[in-house]
Amino acid sequence: MSRRPTGRSAAHAASVIAGHGEQVPNANRICLVVTPVTVDRPLAAAMLGMSLAHFERHVQPHLKLVYSGRLRLVPVRELERWARENEITVGRGG
Numbered sequence: 001m002s003r004r005p006t007g008r009s010a011a012h013a014a015s016v017i018a019g020h021g022e023q024v025p026n027a028n029r030i031c032l033v034v035t036p037v038t039v040d041r042p043l044a045a046a047m048l049g050m051s052l053a054h055f056e057r058h059v060q061p062h063l064k065l066v067y068s069g070r071l072r073l074v075p076v077r078e079l080e081r082w083a084r085e086n087e088i089t090v091g092r093g094g
Contacts, residue, residue, distance in 0.1 A: 038066050038073035047079055 039047065045055035062082055066073040 036076060038075050039079075041072055041074060044074040044079055047076075048083065 041055065041060070042052050045052045045059075048055065048059065050059070059082060060074075063074060063078045065078075066075060
C-alpha cells in the first residue's frame with residue numbers, strides 16, 4: 001500500500017526525494033514579492049539608518065504607530081513622510 005504525504009503535496013514530496021532534501025525548481029510555483037505595510041521599530045530605525053535609541057527619542061514621537069496588543073508597528077508610509085519632511089538641501093557655502 002502506498003502512503004501519501006500528509007500536509008504537503010505529493011509533488012513537493014517527490015521534488016524533495018529527487019533532490020535528496022533540496023527542492024527541485026517547479027515551473028508551476030508562484031513567487032510573490034510582498035512589500036510590507038508596517039515594520040517593527042528596530043527595522044524602522046534601520047530603514048532610516050539610525051539606532052533604535054535615536055529613533056525612539058527623536059523620530060517616533062512624530063509618527064503615527066499601529067498598536068496591536070504590546071506590539072508597536074510603524075507604517076512604512078509614515079517613515080517616508082518623516083524623511084520627506086525632514087530632508088534638507090545643503091547648498092554651497094558662499
